[in-house]
Amino acid sequence: MDDEQRPVWPELDSHDRRILRALQDNGRLSNADLARRVGLSASACWQHTKRLFDQGVIRGVRALIEPRAVQRETAVLVGVVLDRSTQDSFARFAEAARALPQVLECWLVAGDVDYFMKVRVRDLPAFNRFHSEKIVALPGVRQVRTFFVLDEVKADGALPL
Incomplete structure (x- = not known):
């Protein structure tokens, strides 16, 4: 993505950052509870939160x-x-990878491979089927390297703010 295509992100003030931290911690907070937690009136909190959604800072809950x-x-x-x-x-691979529900995340990377995908399946036989029927059939695949996760040490996905 070149500079002309990059979105211009708004400056985040301290209220915005507190809202983002609170919603990452608990996305089910009501606006009233969120307002209390971040020290704003309900109306001001709603305006901040709506702006964060409208500007794409909060992509979803x-x-x-x-x-x-x-x-x-x-x-x-x-x-x-x-x-x-x-x-x-790259575009053809990315489009096809997005269509696979087992692929939770997919990253274009620099290094020994072109893409890393995080995949979730029931068990090894399910992965074997997914690998042989879907992964190797993705457009342009020359080689696949597989790493089975033995233990999820951290998987909460919260961004530091």
Whole structure:
């Protein structure tokens, strides 16, 4: 993305940062509870929060689900090397990877692989099927490197503010 395409982010004041910290901690807070927590009136808090949503600073609010409760206990990091390093091959791979619900996150990276994907499946046989039917069929895949997660040391995803 060149500089002309990059969004211009608003300056975040101390109230904005407190709101962001509180919502990362608990996205289910009511506006009244959020206002109390960050030291604003309910009206001012709503205005700050609405602006943060409208400007794309807050992309969304969702539940963190226990993977074992929904039979997605096995986490796998998958490194993918493409056969070509062109904008078109990157775009085609990215579009296809976004369409796979098992792929929770996908990053274009610099280094020995082109992409890393975080994948969640039920178990090893499910990953074997996913690998052979979906991953190797993604556009431009030349090589796949698989890393099975043995222990999730930190997986809360909160950004430091």
